[in-house]
Amino acid sequence: MDDEKENIQRQIVLPLRKALEISFKSLRIRFWRSIITTGGVILGIAFLMSIFTTDLVNKGLIEKGSAETSTLIQEEEEESSAQQIWLVSLSLLVCVVGITNAMLMSVTERYREIGTMKCLGALDTFIWKLFLLESFFQGLVGSFIGVVVGGGFVIMASLLRYGGQVIPAFPKLQFMGYALAALVIGVVISVIGAFFPASQAAKMVPAEAMRSEM
């Protein structure tokens, strides 16, 4: 038996910093491509955040607003609450599907690149990290913009509708909590969306990846 393995060593696991560096660069260079993926996150999270914020504005106004606004809002809320939950879940679902689709596309168009990297000595875990990190950043940036846009839009709209009474009545601390929640949801969804494509990419045999004509 030729079990002489002494002239073979084990490949080192690269530090996360390296994966970070490469995934960051890859996002920057495919800027417009990333923007489209990020756009899906922005829309989903902006919608979620706008509903959160509407809820907060209304609550604040019912408690502290003028009597007439308070009754007006209470009447409105009764009909819309259940429908809103349904809409939010639906929009989040669309968001997950959109992100998964975008990530799948970005993996497919890079089959050859992944195969090449594996030929050059990349470990499966490295490919994993690359795609999950990319998606993490897209999720983070997209959610952040989504929170600002969604929250900002609703606050502006209610300022226009109800006037200055909105500001003192607005529960700012709770708003921060909701913003953080939306941010986390956005990031988690993006990473979940990238999970399947990333694992596909990581377990590809290099020869197979190279064969694909893309």
Next chain:
Amino acid sequence: MPMTQQNVVRTRDVKKVFILGKIPLEALKGINLEIKRGEYISIMGPSGSGKSTLFNMIGGLDKPSEGKVYIDEVDVAQLDAYELAWLRCRKIGYIFQTFNLIPVMTALENVTLPMVFAGMSSDDSRSKGVELLELVGLGDRVQHKPLELSGGQQQRVAVARALANDPAIVLADEPTGNLDLKTGKEIISLLRRLNKEKEVTIISATHDLKMLDVSDRIFWIRDGRVERVEERSEIKLEVGTMEGEEA
């Protein structure tokens, strides 16, 4: 069993079966070959003869259905994922027909990528990368992206990348397949020069007859078998007739 350190690649009864739909297709039907350190080998054969499949086996890019592949007398099938990655990173350099440079990276970044995977510091890898690009005659194209380079230049970058970690073997799959006659010749003589200067074993799967001139030995593959093995001295006489055939 004594180690024959001479053989850098050895295959024993290598078979490969692909399942296409429901029909099994035997791409390799038992390949036996031995390649010594420092040789320049061409694997010749028409398309569909199984030479790319053989190339993938030798490069540890795919596993044989039956039989053994030894690289530096190590059975590739015995290696786990980490050892295989190390082998691909350190022992073997790959050159492809389609160059396969990473499009978003500069020439230098492409060349240093294998060094990054090998854990080399970025200062060391940068100076070595520049050195290698100078070696292949691209010292002035270091910061260019692949799409800003001609086909021949891209293949030169790929050659430099293949040499990044001083491999024992450089595997070239149709390295001249996407190049015109002149650039093809340049790449071939570059490979030959590196083979002489760096004593790196070069194995190239090809049907480019220009390769015959520089090869030490030629394995003719037909229908999944080694049809014959020829030394360079034997082959020279036949070049004329072969070229006639192709045209």
